[in-house]
Amino acid sequence: xxxxxxxxGGLVQAGGSLRLSCVASGRTFSSxxxxxxxxxxxxxREFVATISWTGDNTYYADSVKGxxxxxxxxxxxxxxxxxxxxxxxxxxxxYCAAKAGSYSIIADEYDYWGQGTQVTVSS
Numbered sequence: 001x002x003x004x005x006x007x008x009g010g011l012v013q014a015g016g017s018l019r020l021s022c023v024a025s026g027r028t029f030s031s032x033x034x035x036x037x038x039x040x041x042x043x044x045r046e047f048v049a050t051i052s053w054t055g056d057n058t059y060y061a062d063s064v065k066g067x068x069x070x071x072x073x074x075x076x077x078x079x080x081x082x083x084x085x086x087x088x089x090x091x092x093x094x095y096c097a098a099k100a101g102s103y104s105i106i107a108d109e110y111d112y113w114g115q116g117t118q119v120t121v122s123s
Contacts, residue, residue: 002026002112006096009117012086016121020081022096022114029053033103034072034079035110038092038119045095049081050103057103064090086121093118 007021020036035050049060049070058070069082079096094117097110104110 004096004098004112004114006094006114006117009094009119011120011122014086014088014121014123016086017082017084018086018119019083020094020096020117020119022079022081024077024079024096024098024112029098030076032076032098032100032111034070034096034098035103035105036070036079036081036094036096037107038090038094039116040089040092043092045107047105047107048094050105051079052103059103059105061105083119086119088121088123091119091121 003026004024012018031053033052036048037045038048039045047061051058051070055072067085072079096114098112099110
């Protein structure tokens with residue numbers, strides 16, 4: 001059974017930093033791209049960042065570019081999201097996801113999802 005488990009999020013002040021991690025298990029993920037999405041209250045789920053299975057290629061939403069960094073561990077089963085200079089508008093439930101093949105910004109293309117973790121940024 002495939003599982004993707006995010007680390008606990010948290011409450012952080014505006015301007016602060018937080019690092020999320022997500023561990024995937026249950027199959028081989030060496031050929032899988034991974035991504036992070038988020039969903040704020042009353043809004044649709046939106047793309048945040050994605051990374052290729054090699055880790056060589058990344059892509060970010062304009063809203064987080066320059067502040068967030070996505071990376072993955074050497075075993076390719078862990079994906080990280082380093083979030084710096086956090087803003088109140090970053091408050092959301094953050095989800096990690098994995099998809100076979102090329103990385104993508106389209107949520108529907110992802111095969112596996114974590115349960116989500118709450119990140120709250122106070123002003």
